Amino acid sequence: MIRAAAERLRAAGIDNPRHDAQLLMIEAFGDTRAALITAALAVVPAEVRARFEASVVRREAREPLQHILGWTGFYGLELKTDARALIPRPDSECAVEVALALVPEKGRLEIADLGTGSGCLLAALLANLPDAEGTGVEADPAAASLARENLALCGLEARASVFEGRWSDWTGWKTADLIISNPPYIPTRVIESLEPEVKDFDPAAALDGGADGFAAYREIIRLGGTYLKRRVPLVLEIGHDQRAAVLALLGAAGFTEMGHRLDLGGNDRCVWGLAPGRAN
Structure with missing residues (x-):
């Protein structure tokens, strides 16, 4: 999902698309980067998938990453x-x-x-x-x-x-x-x-x-x-x-x-x- 989102963000003209996709997934996943790596091969829960997709759509529209995350x-x-x-x-x-x-x-x-x-x-x-x-x-x-x-x-x-x-x-x-x-x-x-x-x-x-x-x-x-x-x-x-x-x-x-x-x-x-x- 992160790889696919990064390709979408790259197509939208965003500089560091994989970085943004990773942070959006961590936010949707609701845990740390380490926990996400551990769960990398697991089936993505429906609620995580929905949150991630919504945030990727916002970032594709060039809304700032920090606005989507809500913090910096x-x-x-x-x-x-x-x-x-x-x-x-x-x-x-x-x-x-x-x-x-x-x-x-x-x-x-x-x-x-x-x-x-x-x-x-x-x-x-x-x-x-x-x-x-x-x-x-x-x-x-x-x-x-x-x-x-x-x-x-x-x-x-x-x-x-x-x-x-x-x-x-x-x-x-x-x-x-x-x-x-x-x-x-x-x-x-x-x-x-x-x-x-x-x-x-x-x-x-x-x-x-x-x-x-x-x-x-x-x-x-x-x-x-x-x-x-x-x-x-x-x-x-x-x-x-x-x-x-x-x-x-x-x-x-x-x-x-x-x-x-x-x-x-x-x-x-x-x-x-x-x-x-x-x-x-």
Whole structure:
């Protein structure tokens, strides 16, 4: 059944079809990979066959694997995933690593994740900073509800909150010790050319960075340069071809000690700078 499903997924244009078919079968089987291997020659129970077939049909239609499974792993955490927010991706983990390296101390901190979506960046930071408190800022009520669910799932609800609104309306800029964000950064004209899993299933507002892809960066950097305390790190995930432009925006706003980090695929994925400090 796995081999047959992999052929169907390959025909549908999916990259790693056997990997996806195996995970869908494990989910339908309801046990571990080892248990599935042990049962490989057994007759497939009717209820497993039905669940597996339904999930393969969904994946053939290019629905993301993580939506079908209902979860994904991110920085050692297991998070709920569905159509309310972008799927946490391994490449984003480099932004977490950078932020953890830049925090001024490991004690009591106030951190914020702008455009928190699933809450993955905030959850990963709080899980590794046990004395920190954090806020996820999210304008989309559906995504905000998913972030709250994930923070609770990770046992972080006592140290985390979600502000439902625009980051320009959030009042925590002046007290934050660290800001991280994976904002919308895809130029509007490019969205229709993306893989079906992205353009057809991810929330459009989480993708669309405006005509040139930099609208969110301009606003976040302007707000950070105006209100953040001196030397507070601002960590931004970026598209693979946006490093120079976003670093230029940070420099123009007075940020110092800027840098960048590559992702697992060797592409530019993250930039940062330290805030110049507000005037009053």
